[in-house]
Amino acid sequence: MGLKEQGMNEFALLDEKEGIPLFYPYIAPETKDELLETINSRWIGQGPKVDKFEQKFKEKLSSPNKFIATGSGTDSLHLAYILAGIKSGDEVITPVFTCTATNLPLLYEGAIPVFADIDAATMNIDCNDIEKRITSRTKAVVAVDYGGLSANYQKLTEITKKYNLTLISDSAQSIGSKFNNLNSCDYADFTAYSFQAIKTITTADGGMLSIKDHTLYEKAKRLRWFGIDRSLKQLGTWENDIYELGYKYQMNDISASLGLASLNHLEEIIEYRKNLMKIYLENINHPKIQLIGKEDFQGNNCPWLCTILVKENRFNLVKKLRQNGIESAQVHYRNDRYTIFGERRKDLPNMDLLEDQYLVLPLHHKVKQDDCKRICEVINEGW
Ligand SMILES: Cc1ncc(COP(=O)(O)O)c(C=O)c1O
Incomplete structure (x- = not known):
C-alpha cells in the first residue's frame, strides 16, 4: 500500500527550509x-x-x-x-x-x-x-x-x-x-x-x-x-x-x-555518500529495522539510496520522521502493480515479503553527517 491509500500524501513533499529533503540535485561550483x-x-x-x-x-x-x-x-x-x-x-x-x-x-x-x-x-x-x-x-x-x-x-x-x-x-x-x-x-x-x-x-x-x-x-x-x-x-x-x-x-x-x-567532483561525491552510508550502517540499531545491502555497502559501492526495511508499522515511522523534519518515501514500486505490465505476478515471494516494509532515507550532499546521526536517533527511539 502507498502513502496516498493511507491518507498520508501530506507527508510526501518537504520544503528544504522545513527540514531534510529526500533528494537534492548536485550542481558543481564551476x-x-x-x-x-x-x-x-x-x-x-x-x-x-x-x-x-x-x-x-x-x-x-x-x-x-x-x-x-x-x-x-x-x-x-x-x-x-x-x-x-x-x-x-x-x-x-x-x-x-x-x-x-x-x-x-x-x-x-x-x-x-x-x-x-x-x-x-x-x-x-x-x-x-x-x-x-x-x-x-x-x-x-x-x-x-x-x-x-x-x-x-x-x-x-x-x-x-x-x-x-x-x-x-x-x-x-x-x-x-x-x-x-x-x-x-x-x-x-x-x-x-x-x-x-x-x-x-x-x-x-x-x-x-x-x-x-x-x-x-x-x-x-x-x-x-x-x-x-x-x-x-x-x-x-x-x-x-x-x-x-x-x-x-x-x-x-x-x-x-x-x-x-x-x-570533476565525482570522487569527492562518492566519498561523501559512502561516509553518510557508513553513519547509517553504524548507528541504526533498532531491532525492527534492517538495512538493505548492509554487507555490500561496506565495500566498493557508491550509495545512491539508503533503504531500510521497517518490520512493523512503516507508515508510523514515515509520520514520525516527517514530524521531525525528515522526508522519507518508497521511491519505486514493484512494476507488476502497474496495469501496463499486466496482472500482478504470484511467483515473487521476496517481493511480496518486502513490499510493505522498505523505506528510503535522505542521502545526498546536502545531508550533513550530524543530520544523518539525528535521523538514526529518531529511528532508534522507535515510532
Ligand atoms: C533504475 C533506473 N532506471 C532508469 C532510470 C531512468 O533514467 P532517466 O530518468 O534519466 O530516464 C532511472 C531514473 O530515473 C532509474 O532509477
Missing part, C-alpha cells in the same frame, strides 16, 4: 562558467561538449567500451534494447522492483518483460530466480543496481554466457559502484546510466550508454539521431539516407556542461 562558455558559443545542441563529456566519462571508468551520451537513462535503455536485437515477442528477464524506466522501453519494442524476484538482502535481481524463467524465446537479462548496490555481475555473466543471452545493466543509480573491483560496464554488453536531476551526477536530464561491441557504435549514433549519420550530413552530401528507425535521443551541450563540471 557549472556557471561551463554553462556560460556554452551559451556564448555556436553550439548549444549536440556539439563539442557532448563529445567531451563522453570522453571524460569513459576515462573516469577506464573503460575500453564505446560511450554515447543521450537525453536520458530511459533513452539509453531503449537504445540498448534495440541494439541487443530485442524484437516483438521476445522475452527479457528483468527485476520486478525498479524504476519503471527499466521496463517500459521493453514494451516499446513489443517485448515481454518476465519479472524475476528480488534478493531479500539487496533488493537486486535474485540470480537464483533467473534460470528457471529462461525459455526458447528469452533474449536478454536486465540487471538493475538498486540504490547504487551492484548486482552480482559474476553470476549474471555466468548465466547469460551459458544460455547465450545479452546482459544489459541498468546502472542509472550506480555510477561509481564496482562489483569485484570492476564496473558494471566491464561485465554487461550494454550499460545504461542516468543523469536525471537527483542522480549522483546530474545534467538536469541526460543519460549515457556503454556499448561493448565496437561494431555497434556507428549504428548507436545513428539511432540516437533519427537514423541519420550526422557526420555525413555535415559534409552536405546525400549519403545520409535513413534506412532504420531512429529517434531523437541525443544529449545537448547545455546538459553536457553540467555533467562536465560535476565529473
